[in-house]
Amino acid sequence: MATILLVEDDPSARAGLEFALTRLGHSVTARETGELGLEQVRAQRPEIVILDVMLPGIDGVEVCRRIRAEDSLPVILLTARSDDIDVVVGLEAGADDYIVKPVEPRVLDARLRAVLRRVERAPGDRSTHGDLVIDRGTMKVRRAGQDVHLTATELRLLLELSRHPGQVLTRQQLLASVWEHDFLGDSRLVDATVQRVRSKIEDVPSRPKYIETVRGFGYRFVAS
Incomplete structure (x- = not known):
């Protein structure tokens, strides 16, 4: 309930x-x-x-x-x-x-x-990528030592992408894993959420170093 x-x-x-x-x-x-x-x-x-x-x-x-x-x-x-x-x-x-x-x-x-x-806790795991720290145990993200305030959906998206570093995930894969849409869903959900996450974790969101766009396919998390 x-x-x-x-x-x-x-x-x-x-x-x-x-x-x-x-x-x-x-x-x-x-x-x-x-x-x-x-x-x-x-x-x-x-x-x-x-x-x-x-x-x-x-x-x-x-x-x-x-x-x-x-x-x-x-x-x-x-x-x-x-x-x-x-x-x-x-x-x-x-x-x-x-x-x-x-x-x-x-x-x-x-x-x-x-x-x-999406707000449920994930298994404990912590990874560091440059000045970005993703802690799955506490469900917190820090950038340059400061907490990054993400919504549950934004956090779930970042966790899913960073769980598969270097791997391209299609928009439909992300809709299924993050939004749990088991139909041909609306890719605008993915694109808009990626943009919001980039605005919070990237130095220059228009030139992302963590979440890359792979044109015609989807997105890839680049682990450093």
Whole structure:
């Protein structure tokens, strides 16, 4: 069971998802605006936030951005549109996943459980690559002696890439291992998360030395 904050302005959609997720065993708090959602996050931190993108006032992308400025709390965006710009903006704001509405509650349940599994501890192991230290035991990353604050998804992606140094992992392999998507998923999830990780661990993100792009295939972690 997870404690979920659902932020959805449509009353029928909000009531339907709240009822369905509760029936599936979760504890759900529902709010109808981004402002109320942010207040709830700060008052009683949930395990995961499910955000509608098209909210009145502060929209879901901005709510995600504000959460991400303070916390690594997992966030899933619900969007009625699958336009590239909407999806990319949401992912760049720090969302862990996104789902196009309407969504079947059991599908949403499976996706949120997959996101939450990313925070589980991995077997103990520590590796050093130049000034980058990846500690799987404590699930922490340090760069030049300073903690690097990664979301659960960003950390899971870095762990997966660094677990196979020098090996090219395709976007579909990463979708399966990090996001647990067992279908031909959306590679934008991978690309946007790679960009966010690079912005935090690379000296010059546009000229990465740790996570290389292998055009036409995917990404490779370069161990030093």
